[in-house]
Amino acid sequence: xxxxxxxxxxxxxxxxxxxxxxxxxxxxxxxxxxxxxxxxxxxxxxxxxxxxxxxxxxxxxxxxxxxxxxxxxxxxxxxxxxxxxxxxxxxxxxxxxxxxxxxxxxxxxxxxxxxxxxxxxxxxxxxxxxxxxxxxxxxxxxxxxxxxxxxxxxxxxxxxxxxxxx
Numbered sequence: 001x002x003x004x005x006x007x008x009x010x011x012x013x014x015x016x017x018x019x020x021x022x023x024x025x026x027x028x029x030x031x032x033x034x035x036x037x038x039x040x041x042x043x044x045x046x047x048x049x050x051x052x053x054x055x056x057x058x059x060x061x062x063x064x065x066x067x068x069x070x071x072x073x074x075x076x077x078x079x080x081x082x083x084x085x086x087x088x089x090x091x092x093x094x095x096x097x098x099x100x101x102x103x104x105x106x107x108x109x110x111x112x113x114x115x116x117x118x119x120x121x122x123x124x125x126x127x128x129x130x131x132x133x134x135x136x137x138x139x140x141x142x143x144x145x146x147x148x149x150x151x152x153x154x155x156x157x158x159x160x161x162x163x164x165x166x
Contacts, residue, residue, distance in 0.1 A: 005030045028055055031062035039066045043074040048105070049096050056100075060112045073114065075105055079121060 004022035006012050015022035023030065027047065042063040048056050063073045080086035080099030090099050102119045109117045 027051075028058045028062060031059065031066055034062070034066040036065055037068045039063075039071055040068060041072050041074065042067060043076075045074075045076045046078070048075055048100055049077050049090070049098065052097065056105075057108065057112075060108055060114075064112045064114060073109070075109075077105070081121075 002021065004015060004020060005025050005027050006015070006022055007024070007026055009024055012022050012024040027044070028051075031042070044059070048059070051059070060073070067073065077100055078085045078090050078096075080090065080101055086099050090096055102121070106117055106119050
């Protein structure tokens with residue numbers, strides 16, 4: 001059974017009106033209350049950039065404790081490697097505290113004890129793309145940079161999430 005947690009009362013009310021099971025709570029406090037080895041997955045979409053580094057480390061520690069063996073954590077955040085994000089669009093949300101480099105989340109996950117971790121870039125910074133040919137050689141291709149996000153995840157997450165949720 002999937003369960004959501006949100007600290008925004010209006011978001012919780014909207015989700016519950018759509019028959020989703022969402023609790024109004026602080027994310028870390030909610031994880032602290034979970035029993036050891038009791039969760040199959042923890043997902044945080046566009047959350048960690050809104051909380052302090054201390055809260056992020058607590059999130060990872062308590063997720064690791066609460067996840068059952070083989071459980072997974074999925075963290076999605078705007079990708080600061082994309083200069084459009086780190087230099088502009090990230091700051092359009094006044095509740096964002098700080099951009100978080102993907103390797104920092106990956107290293108934290110490994111330090112806490114998560115194994116088989118990876119970074120999945122859905123819209124990587126242009127310098128990582130294959131070079132163009134011909135007259136456009138050396139010009140980065142920035143078209144399609146609509147949702148530049150990064151997730152630090154254990155491998156095979158999509159298959160596991162689908163099997164757990166659907």
